[in-house]
Amino acid sequence: MTIGVGLLGLGTVGAGVASILTNPQGRHPMVADLALRRVAVRDPQRSRPVSLPPGSLVTDPLLVVDDPAVEIVVEVMGGLEPARTLILRAISAGKSVVTANKAVIARHGEEIAAAAAERGVYVLIEAAVGGGIPIIEPLKQSLGGNRIRRVSGIINGTTNYILSRMADDGAGYGEVLAEAQALGYAEADPAADVEGGDAADKIAILAGLAYGGTISRASIATEGIDRLDARDVAYAAKLGFVVKLLAVAEHMGDDAEGGALLDVRVNPTLLPKPHPLAGVNGVNNAILVEGDPVGQVMFYGPGAGAGPTASAVVADILNIAGIHRVSGPQAGLDPLLAASRWRRCSLVGSAHTSHRNYVRLRTLDEAGVIGKIGTCFGDAGVSIQSIVQFAGHAGAAEIVTITHEVLEARFRAALDAIEALPEVQAVAACLRTL
Amino acid sequence: MTIGVGLLGLGTVGAGVASILTNPQGRHPMVADLALRRVAVRDPQRSRPVSLPPGSLVTDPLLVVDDPAVEIVVEVMGGLEPARTLILRAISAGKSVVTANKAVIARHGEEIAAAAAERGVYVLIEAAVGGGIPIIEPLKQSLGGNRIRRVSGIINGTTNYILSRMADDGAGYGEVLAEAQALGYAEADPAADVEGGDAADKIAILAGLAYGGTISRASIATEGIDRLDARDVAYAAKLGFVVKLLAVAEHMGDDAEGGALLDVRVNPTLLPKPHPLAGVNGVNNAILVEGDPVGQVMFYGPGAGAGPTASAVVADILNIAGIHRVSGPQAGLDPLLAASRWRRCSLVGSAHTSHRNYVRLRTLDEAGVIGKIGTCFGDAGVSIQSIVQFAGHAGAAEIVTITHEVLEARFRAALDAIEALPEVQAVAACLRTL
Numbered sequence: 001m002t003i004g005v006g007l008l009g010l011g012t013v014g015a016g017v018a019s020i021l022t023n024p025q026g027r028h029p030m031v032a033d034l035a036l037r038r039v040a041v042r043d044p045q046r047s048r049p050v051s052l053p054p055g056s057l058v059t060d061p062l063l064v065v066d067d068p069a070v071e072i073v074v075e076v077m078g079g080l081e082p083a084r085t086l087i088l089r090a091i092s093a094g095k096s097v098v099t100a101n102k103a104v105i106a107r108h109g110e111e112i113a114a115a116a117a118e119r120g121v122y123v124l125i126e127a128a129v130g131g132g133i134p135i136i137e138p139l140k141q142s143l144g145g146n147r148i149r150r151v152s153g154i155i156n157g158t159t160n161y162i163l164s165r166m167a168d169d170g171a172g173y174g175e176v177l178a179e180a181q182a183l184g185y186a187e188a189d190p191a192a193d194v195e196g197g198d199a200a201d202k203i204a205i206l207a208g209l210a211y212g213g214t215i216s217r218a219s220i221a222t223e224g225i226d227r228l229d230a231r232d233v234a235y236a237a238k239l240g241f242v243v244k245l246l247a248v249a250e251h252m253g254d255d256a257e258g259g260a261l262l263d264v265r266v267n268p269t270l271l272p273k274p275h276p277l278a279g280v281n282g283v284n285n286a287i288l289v290e291g292d293p294v295g296q297v298m299f300y301g302p303g304a305g306a307g308p309t310a311s312a313v314v315a316d317i318l319n320i321a322g323i324h325r326v327s328g329p330q331a332g333l334d335p336l337l338a339a340s341r342w343r344r345c346s347l348v349g350s351a352h353t354s355h356r357n358y359v360r361l362r363t364l365d366e367a368g369v370i371g372k373i374g375t376c377f378g379d380a381g382v383s384i385q386s387i388v389q390f391a392g393h394a395g396a397a398e399i400v401t402i403t404h405e406v407l408e409a410r411f412r413a414a415l416d417a418i419e420a421l422p423e424v425q426a427v428a429a430c431l432r433t434l
Numbered sequence: 435m436t437i438g439v440g441l442l443g444l445g446t447v448g449a450g451v452a453s454i455l456t457n458p459q460g461r462h463p464m465v466a467d468l469a470l471r472r473v474a475v476r477d478p479q480r481s482r483p484v485s486l487p488p489g490s491l492v493t494d495p496l497l498v499v500d501d502p503a504v505e506i507v508v509e510v511m512g513g514l515e516p517a518r519t520l521i522l523r524a525i526s527a528g529k530s531v532v533t534a535n536k537a538v539i540a541r542h543g544e545e546i547a548a549a550a551a552e553r554g555v556y557v558l559i560e561a562a563v564g565g566g567i568p569i570i571e572p573l574k575q576s577l578g579g580n581r582i583r584r585v586s587g588i589i590n591g592t593t594n595y596i597l598s599r600m601a602d603d604g605a606g607y608g609e610v611l612a613e614a615q616a617l618g619y620a621e622a623d624p625a626a627d628v629e630g631g632d633a634a635d636k637i638a639i640l641a642g643l644a645y646g647g648t649i650s651r652a653s654i655a656t657e658g659i660d661r662l663d664a665r666d667v668a669y670a671a672k673l674g675f676v677v678k679l680l681a682v683a684e685h686m687g688d689d690a691e692g693g694a695l696l697d698v699r700v701n702p703t704l705l706p707k708p709h710p711l712a713g714v715n716g717v718n719n720a721i722l723v724e725g726d727p728v729g730q731v732m733f734y735g736p737g738a739g740a741g742p743t744a745s746a747v748v749a750d751i752l753n754i755a756g757i758h759r760v761s762g763p764q765a766g767l768d769p770l771l772a773a774s775r776w777r778r779c780s781l782v783g784s785a786h787t788s789h790r791n792y793v794r795l796r797t798l799d800e801a802g803v804i805g806k807i808g809t810c811f812g813d814a815g816v817s818i819q820s821i822v823q824f825a826g827h828a829g830a831a832e833i834v835t836i837t838h839e840v841l842e843a844r845f846r847a848a849l850d851a852i853e854a855l856p857e858v859q860a861v862a863a864c865l866r867t868l
Contacts, residue, residue, distance in 0.1 A: 027579055028646070030769055031578065134577065137576050138568040141568075141749065141752075142572070142749040143749065144461065144748070144749060145454045145461055145745050145749055254460075293454070293566075293742065294735070294742050297567050297568065298735060300710065301732060302728070307729060308728050308731075311727055311728035313579075317579075318578045325768060325769065326760065326765040326766055327761070331761070335759065336752060336756040
């Protein structure tokens with residue numbers, strides 16, 4: 001029973017998918033049942049690293065979406081438009097869609113999901129988060145018995161590469177970024193990665209699946225690594241921590257109508273070295289899911305790259321092909337695979353969340369400063385785990401404090417008092433801490 | 435659409451499953467559609483930590499299996515019989531089965547899978563390997579586009595706890611085993627864990643899914659940790675390794691008829707400290723899957739325990755419930771979820787495999803011994819990565835060698851020559867090394 005597949009885009013991921021579909025031997029036997037019918041590219045003259053079925057290459061993506069021989073449409077062109085329009089058109093033609101496009105799903109996921117539910121087709125997105133790591137399907141299909149407490153992840157490979165190099169070599173942010181760009185690990189315009197937007201797209205998707213609701217992408221508090229000082233990476237290491245760009249979605253409770261209250265955010269964060277995510281280095285990604293009763297489970301692997309991402313895309317195609325085999329024409333959708341929304345999710349403001357903090361102060365190098373700072377924290381009800389003075393220069397000192405878990409509003413009040421001390425020159429850095 | 439569930443066994447895992455099913459709020463909404471109809475226990479008088487639906491408790495397991503209101507049978511009683519017979523009876527009554535019973539699946543998996551395929555029902559086994567870690571379903575549903583090169587895992591929590599303690603505290607095997615028994619991490623009769631049989635059951639299951647064939651459980655070369663010397667754990671640490679009980683299934687190539695040739699084994703193994711599995715400590719489990727094009731993906735979490743295992747059992751129930759919603763009565767099976775076998779798998783003998791080795795020799799403490807040992811390795815074509823002398827006592831020395839990757843047969847020839855040297859008192863330990 002052959003199933004026709006159409007491909008929108010033949011960049012590195014598209015070529016990886018085509019390469020798997022046209023070389024099925026040694027893979028799951030269902031791969032041999034997938035026939036690549038149509039491939040839309042911008043420039044048909046460009047030489048490609050993969051040999052396609054004769055006559056399959058077209059330049060008009062509508063020839064892929066509208067081809068009656070194409071039953072599953074794979075969107076790997078990226079960008080918001082025309083990707084969104086083509087996905088919606090495929091859905092309205094009754095075709096299931098596989099996409100690696102996190103930006104489209106994070107921004108238009110609700111519209112796309114509603115259209116798919118209405119038409120009775122699947123939109124699968126394993127490749128949109130974590131590259132080759134199976135995380136979307138396990139969240140949907142393997143953890144439904146749990147009350148999910150928290151999903152946290154290192155889900156941007158570029159920033160993790162930069163942070164790993166800063167930690168290993170003590171190099172500065174700008175220097176490592178330039179190196180990452182030269183190696184192809186960072187884009188010429190790195191904003192989406194280093195400012196945290198890509199990670200925010202991905203945590204919006206993960207949180208939506210974990211909690212069964214739509215996450216307001218625009219409300220996700222997002223802080224990148226672009227203003228991170230190499231000094232803080234070094235001080236964190238001395239205190240037993242590593243700095244990672246962490247995306248977190250945490251269940252804070254339910255509102256009066258049973259909707260979920262969530263804290264969803266992206267921050268450079270200090271992780272204690274024994275934490276399962278602390279050892280995730282280079283361009284690798286990992287997602288930690290904590291729930292009741294499962295405890296902690298972690299999914300780890302290559303967060304990007306043509307091969308891993310193609311593996312995830314083909315997994316989605318196979319899932320659709322598998323369910324096509326058993327579904328009658330009027331069967332409706334498997335609720336696990338379709339991942340329908342089942343509750344309202346609202347994001348809570350930062351002031352109401354509690355966490356540990358790392359704070360670096362630049363102060364005068366005078367006796368008694370640490371005492372005054374400690375008093376400010378104490379007066380605001382912030383208890384301190386450690387307070388350490390590092391060498392400054394020219395009469396200045398650097399004082400690093402790690403607090404215990406404290407309400408953000410209370411912590412901010414303490415910082416205001418500290419900033420007002422005459423001995424304190426600046427709150428030089430402030431980072432969340434697990 | 436309520437689906438009736440019957441439970442065989444109400445031990446810790448069974449009680450965990452019952453607790454999830456009877457407390458659905460906050461979990462995936464499909465959990466609320468699962469109705470616990472019948473629970474078979476040996477002693478109905480015993481007090482249970484979970485409140486069951488009135489009248490559901492029975493002592494005759496056939497009342498569960500044969501109840502027409504039970505559509506999915508969950509076997510969490512353990513042991514080979516009557517578990518096998520009850521599973522087969524449920525299948526022949528047209529019911530899908532969920533089981534956490536690795537021993538039954540590793541030994542009777544082929545018979546059970548054939549009966550299930552014949553009758554058109556599912557037998558899902560997520561809980562049989564890795565406790566709460568989603569690994570069975572991801573192997574079946576998320577990696578089918580890959581050519582799997584290797585599956586390796588730390589899949590026995592008891593031995594990993596013992597090895598972690600030996601590494602951290604330099605304690606001896608017997609001492610830590612006694613402590614693990616006192617803490618409930620090891621059974622009174624620890625043989626299945628410490629001799630590697632439990633890990634062999636599990637790698638048989640993982641290899642069968644990864645390579646699509648039946649693995650001869652009896653042919654899996656199995657070495658446990660029960661003869662491991664604390665000294666080797668300490669020397670390994672000094673050389674940059676940790677010792678783990680590793681279960682491995684590796685694709686060695688295909689035979690003339692396209693069957694897969696596999697090396698499947700369980701051994702205490704030295705892992706370089708930066709290896710993704712090296713940091714897996716305590717009772718945690720992790721499974722590393724390596725394939726083309728995905729690269730390396732790892733699944734990590736609690737390898738045992740009532741809560742995690744119950745999470746995996748409920749995931750399987752939900753998968754069956756989900757597919758029941760879309761399958762017509764004569765629909766056949768989703769080939770991904772059913773995990774049908776698609777090729778013949780044969781195990782190759784050890785002599786034909788290549789790997790690195792750690793070997794500890796007890797020798798006379800004389801000049802020139804290291805040279806003679808090095809010459810024996812060199813004459814046999816075994817190249818050496820490091821050779822280090824550790825302090826012995828009373829005129830004896832301990833010499834530890836790490837070889838480069840070498841054919842097992844060639845390595846054994848070198849060891850024979852070394853053992854014949856007059857300065858060598860004994861080959862005291864020999865461990866595989868990644």
